[in-house]
Amino acid sequence: MDVNIRELALNILLEINRDGEHSHIAVGNTLAKYQFLPKSDRAFITRLCEGTVEYRMQLDYIIDWVSSVKVKKMKPVIREILRLSVYQLKYMDNVPDSAAVNEAVKLAQRKGFRNLKNFVNGVLRNVARRMNEITYPDREGNPSGYLSIRYSIPEALVKSWCEEFGESICEQIISSFLNQRPATVRLCRTGHDPEQTLQELKGQGVEVKKAPYAVDAYEISRYDYLGGLAAFREGKIQVQDVSSMLVAQVAAPVPGMQVLDVCAAPGGKSLHVADLMNGQGMVEARDLTEYKVNLIRDNIERLGLVNIRARVRDASLIYEEDMESADLVLADVPCSGYGVIGKKPDIKYRSNQEQQESLLELQREILKAAASYVKKGGVLIYSTCTIGKAENLDQVLWFTEHLPFQMESLNPYLSPELHTETTAQGYLQLLPGIHACDGFFLARLRKK
Structure with missing residues (x-):
């Protein structure tokens, strides 16, 4: 052919x-x-x-x-x-x-x-x-124009991040988007021995290196394609970025819990929580369309987990029968996705102000619905794969002001290298180029 x-x-x-x-x-x-x-x-x-x-x-x-x-x-x-x-x-x-x-x-x-x-x-x-x-925009006279063409990113984003983080950090973020990124996987524990999985991968000629921040996170390289790895086919590894693994780590689920993940596809965080619960309790992983829910089901089947199910549900609606039924709720809401531009570069060209406004509204609708499912004394984890304050800290502050929740320190659940003033307050903002992972935000919120 x-x-x-x-x-x-x-x-x-x-x-x-x-x-x-x-x-x-x-x-x-x-x-x-x-x-x-x-x-x-x-x-x-x-x-x-x-x-x-x-x-x-x-x-x-x-x-x-x-x-x-x-x-x-x-x-x-x-x-x-x-x-x-x-x-x-x-x-x-x-x-x-x-x-x-x-x-x-x-x-x-x-x-x-x-x-x-x-x-x-x-x-x-x-x-x-x-x-x-070829002459490019002058860095001194037109810094945002220079950075925009040099790193191929819309000038509106450059200006907004220069304003929020300063020019030097903005440049570190946008330059990191152009770097090669290794594939990161999580070693699954239910029914598997992580040490044995590592040996199997190495036996197949895969180069394996411990990734930072998350307990079971490893970078893998020197393999042909994922489906060719026995460990992947047998459900011993799950492709997932380190930043996303921190959600389950910070959620700290215990066996027997009832857990709801309201925006779950393709299921990485739900699967991780179910894995940490060692086959006990139940995680319900929800998403808006049959297509997305089937992606979750495929992963559940491959990993062979029994304490997780997937169903089609609209995260912005409140389902009365689920009110105050969950010990733990994950709300990884739809967002602008700017933290993962390194993996999905077309995201940067799709940005517009109108879309941003409607996203903020949708995030609040989802947060209100998610809050109603948390039992008194239960925990809600809010997360996004983006980096601006408007979709992250501002939303959490709005949430704690309007609903009976308070932020809780993340430090007991995070490796010391991630401890900062903000993690003690209850939230973490990861920035690409500054941290060795995707851009990501997460907050831990306890229902009063």
Whole structure:
């Protein structure tokens, strides 16, 4: 079967930028479909697609700098061909410039744009020749414009984070989004010996390294793909970021508890809580759609846990029959997701103020509903995978002001390296580039 790997990459980019698919899903679906390709080809597709999406604003700036037709005016196919080719010219040293240009011209012809092959050729030769002449925004005169193009992130986000965290921390955050991130897994305990799982992984040639902050967290590398690992297929490991593992750690569930996770998909936190409860009690993992709930069910089945079930429920609605029924409620609410831009780079281009306002409203609706399920004296954990105050601390302060809950110190549950003034108060804000994990917020709240 003749497969053109650049054409596969082009189709993925069109799915993301033209059709609105999330980058990790578009890449993952294609790799699953073409699992038979050599590992080097799959790695090339992944690097090319992720890199082109990550650096999209910078690539567009470069194209606009040399081209008389601006990126916004181009046909989607030509625009994506130029983007992925400029990425190769600037960032993929193992691809000769001539190959990047020639393959782009062939790709334009393959896609039915024979009449534009000279345009594609001209723009790319120009970029290759003049790459070092391109002038970028001046850091002194226009710091937010400079950071925006340098790290390919919308200027509105740069300005808001410079204001909130200062320019130096803002730069650490946005530069970290462009770094390679190892896969992190949690070792499952129910029915398994974590030490034995580690030995099994090493026996399969996987490189395993202890990850910070969370008890059972490990970084894994040097494996072909996840489904090829026996430990994954047999439910001995669960892919999960360290930041997300801290939710169950801070929740500190005990066997026999009744637990509700109101926004659970794909189920990492619920599964972790059920695992810590050692097969006893019950965790109900809820999400809004059958599709998402089925993702949770797949994971429950693979991990073989008996004390967890999944069902379709709307987290913003209050279900009377569940009032004050749970010892522990997890509310990992829908959010802007800016803490995981490193893994899902297209998130940064989707930001807008209107969406932000409606998110804040939805978060409060979910919090009010979640609060009603907590027994008196029970615990609610609020979390998001984002980094701004508005969706995090401000929401918790609003919550404790309007509902009978108070924050509780996180220090008894966290490793000492994460202890700060705020964790003693009851909340933790993790920042990418500052902490060795995704950006994440969590707070522990006790019902009075």
